[in-house]
Amino acid sequence: MTAQAAQNLAELAGVHVVHKARSGGLFTRDRVYALTGADLSIGSGETVGVVGESGCGKSTLAKVLVGLQKPTSGTVSFGGQDIWSMSNSARRRAIGSSTGMVFQDPSTALNRRLPIRQVLRDPLDVHAVGTVREREERVRELLGLVGLPASVADLLPGQVSGGQRQRVAIGRALALRPRLLIADEPTSALDVSVRAQILNLLLDLKEQLGLAMVFVSHDIQTVRRMSDRVVTMYLGRIVEQTQAEAVPARARHPYTRALFSATPGLLSPVDPIPLTGPVPSATRPPSGCPFRTRCWKADDLCAEEMPAARSEGEDHLFRCHHPVLDGVTDVELISQAQERQ
């Protein structure tokens, strides 16, 4: 184990997740390549935002990072320890003390029949943390931490608002004091009016507890605001990782540029960079670069070879044979893309 690997809270190395495809509820012979060759490290206290179109593998990546999805191959390490080589009980302990997960919809993520007190106590009971009195005290602490009054403890999750329910879910994810929180679309099921409150709560908790966070969202502006580093995914692959402040202007991957150009106001384009055709199926990814069927820069090389990871400076990695050059504006990229159509 390298010193760097031990410092990282979580590390994925060459992780693949392949599912059996289903049709009409039955398994077929096809395979779904949900995650392909993912390499990613999460350092202490940093927030990594994950962006990409629907079905590109964001939730799979999140589930792998919290031990809910076993990789088909590759390694997932917490604090330098490969969690899938551990016994089941050691893995449960390692996961519980390392990471917590907040899902999109707190209405389905929480047990509706348990009072909030018990929802928050559950992880403490399962992991036999402290005495009963200490667990009760921790429940009170958690309510305060997520900004809920003690009076909600006896209510059921269905008796509080959606925003309060998501606060309970965040409290539950933090019960075992993990150092990494995985938030998968934590605000998309909430009313627009409470979204900012939940995002601010996550930022406060990060500050207060020194948490690292993986923040998955379709909302690119929010990812950029919340994150230190941005990871772009396309068809199960991580195609770019870079500092949040470098996107979109210094992003090298044409897909990152196209994705961010669809967000008005970032580089002030008139229209998004046009992409040709639909996202290919995750059961039949194209040869070579997965993005090449929609990319205006693609040539024969892109069809033949998956681009190797290229680095630029310490924090910037991308996989592209024909990266966007420095200083090229979205307006120029739009006209290049239009010429190819």
Ligand SMILES: Nc1ncnc2c1ncn2[C@@H]1O[C@H](COP(=O)(O)OP(=O)(O)OP(=O)(O)O)[C@@H](O)[C@H]1O
């Ligand atoms: N249990 C499963 N069985 C079969 N295919 C699956 C399973 N889970 C995910 N997939 C497929 O794997 C691919 C990646 O799914 P995933 O949910 O990770 O994408 P996503 O980027 O989070 O999508 P969204 O933004 O819509 O939530 C998709 O093609 C999805 O249909």
